[in-house]
Every structure is written in structure tokens, then in C-alpha cells.
Amino acid sequence: MRLDALTGLSDGQRIELLRRVAAHLGSSVITRSGGRPSALCLEGSVDLVCILLRTNLTQEQAASIFEVSQATASRRWDLLREVLADALDTLVPTVREVVGKGGSVLVDGFLAPTWDWKHVDGMYSDKHGEAGFNIQVAASIGGDVAAVGDPIPGARHDAHAFAASGLAAKLTDHDTLGDKGYQGHTTIHPIRKPPRAELSDHDQRFNASVSSIRAAVERANSHLQNWKILVTRFRPPLEKFPATLRAVVGLYYLKWAFE
Incomplete structure (x- = not known):
């Protein structure tokens, strides 16, 4: 699967993004209730959110790429959208x-x-x-x-x-x-x-x-x-747009910093 085309990020940029997101989340991990393995790991979850931002596919379409449910895609979107924005905030330069x-x-x-x-x-x-x-x-x-x-x-x-x-x-x-x-x-x-x-x-x-x-x-x-x-x-509901815009701006500067 050509994740670079779907996410808009090179392999190196995806690795850097995953590193920053993992550091921002600290010890928390994506798990099911009872500690069972998740349907989609953190790396896949970050990729899925980037694909939604890059392509604006429906959540059902994005979920099908990773062979998970639409509900899983929706949960990852709500969980990680603002996390991406916060994790990349330090890359945003001053004017x-x-x-x-x-x-x-x-x-x-x-x-x-x-x-x-x-x-x-x-x-x-x-x-x-x-x-x-x-x-x-x-x-x-x-x-x-x-x-x-x-x-x-x-x-x-x-x-x-x-x-x-x-x-x-x-x-x-x-x-x-x-x-x-x-x-x-x-x-x-x-x-x-x-x-x-x-x-x-x-x-x-x-x-x-x-x-x-x-x-x-x-x-x-x-x-x-x-x-x-x-x-x-x-x-999505309009109240989710500000964090979405922040995530896009952060991803722009990720690409800018790690070309």
C-alpha cells in the first residue's frame, strides 16, 4: 500500500510524526477494554488520521483501507486529531x-x-x-x-x-x-x-x-x-474544525522541516 501517496508524507516524515505522537501520549496506548490488542495499532491509527486529512475520504472508506470498522476509524479520528496538532506544535515557527x-x-x-x-x-x-x-x-x-x-x-x-x-x-x-x-x-x-x-x-x-x-x-x-x-x-461537526486546521498546519511544517 502506497502510504506516502495517501498520507502525503514520506516514510521519514511518517516515522518522525509517529515518534512525536507517541511521546505526546506518554505511557498511554490504544487498547481495547480488558487490555486486549487493538484493532488498529498506533502507527496505523496515525496513518488513518493523516489519510482522512489528506484525502477527505469518508471514515468508512478510510476504515476499509486498514480493514477495520467505521466505528474504529471514528474513534481514532476523535482521539488523535488534536493529539497530532499538539504533538506538532513545536514545529510551527514564528513569522x-x-x-x-x-x-x-x-x-x-x-x-x-x-x-x-x-x-x-x-x-x-x-x-x-x-x-x-x-x-x-x-x-x-x-x-x-x-x-x-x-x-x-x-x-x-x-x-x-x-x-x-x-x-x-x-x-x-x-x-x-x-x-x-x-x-x-x-x-x-x-x-x-x-x-x-x-x-x-x-x-x-x-x-x-x-x-x-x-x-x-x-x-x-x-x-x-x-x-x-x-x-x-x-x-464532521464544525466544533472539530479548529483542531483539524491546527493538525494540517502542523503537518505542513513537518514536511517543511523534514523534506
Whole structure:
């Protein structure tokens, strides 16, 4: 079985992840009641959770890969999702460690689709035409993820989510560059066309240069979106999404640190 393709991790990265998860769990092990051997060992359980994050298969589909029940897959998902996030937390760098002291950062947001659960207001994004979380991302000029904000209901626009997600507070020591949606909230942004007038040639060239630089943050977004649970509709209850996002961010930096 090609676990590297299913988990998105090399053998070395999977070994490092397992080591960190085992250390985080301490002496606890996955066992059945009465101390009987588990249907799925810790290594297999970690792989299963990574596959769910990477591919967004249903739990039943993921369970079939390991020849266990859907109930076992569900228990491993609930047990290890936040453990993965916590075990990888020390790998998450500061913005300064990614872009350098005083380095400039690019900011952008994307929608992580979800079901439109009725008990949570404001999830539907008119801009994207579906419900989800607004995920705010900061990137280096080279396209590396520098920081990720907390998830914000998708109805809120980028300028609001930039601050509400906590991302703006992480970037106070850095010049920031965003698109027109961040006007007044980032250091640099495109110039809006004035009412009943056209942009000058100088302003058009400036906007073109901003757009070309901003391509790097779209690459950073795509690195996170390789984990399909962020782009192909999150099916679990919404309260499980923050830990899921933290786990994906941790796995991104695991790959970054152990290429």
C-alpha cells in the first residue's frame, strides 16, 4: 500500500510524526477494554488520521483501507486529531523565523467549505456561493506559509477576518501586502479606481506589480489546500474544525522541516 501517496508524507516524515505522537501520549496506548490488542495499532491509527486529512475520504472508506470498522476509524479520528496538532506544535515557527526580521509578508484568505449547519450563524459566503470557514494566511515572498489565523465564519469578509482571526496581531512587526479586500488594513494594497475616472498609467503599473508579487501567497494557500479536508467540504461537526486546521498546519511544517 502506497502510504506516502495517501498520507502525503514520506516514510521519514511518517516515522518522525509517529515518534512525536507517541511521546505526546506518554505511557498511554490504544487498547481495547480488558487490555486486549487493538484493532488498529498506533502507527496505523496515525496513518488513518493523516489519510482522512489528506484525502477527505469518508471514515468508512478510510476504515476499509486498514480493514477495520467505521466505528474504529471514528474513534481514532476523535482521539488523535488534536493529539497530532499538539504533538506538532513545536514545529510551527514564528513569522520572523520564516520571513526574517522585519521581512514583508503577503496576506490572503480562502474558504474551507463545510455543510451549512443551522446551529452556527454566518457560515454562508456570498462571495464563494457556499458555506465554510474563512482561513487567513500569511506568506513569505517565496511562497512559504508564515502564519495561519484561526477559522472565522465564511460570511465575514477578509478585512474583518484578518483581525478577528488573530493573524493581524501576529504581523504587527512586518509590512503586509494584500488585495483590494484588505484596503486600510495592510501596509500595501492595490489602488482602487476613483469614481467616474480611470487609473493613471503609474497606478496601473503599481497594481500590476502588486498582483505579480501576490502570486506567492496563492502558492502558500495551495500548500495547505493539498490537504483536501480544507477544500472538499468538511463533514464532521464544525466544533472539530479548529483542531483539524491546527493538525494540517502542523503537518505542513513537518514536511517543511523534514523534506
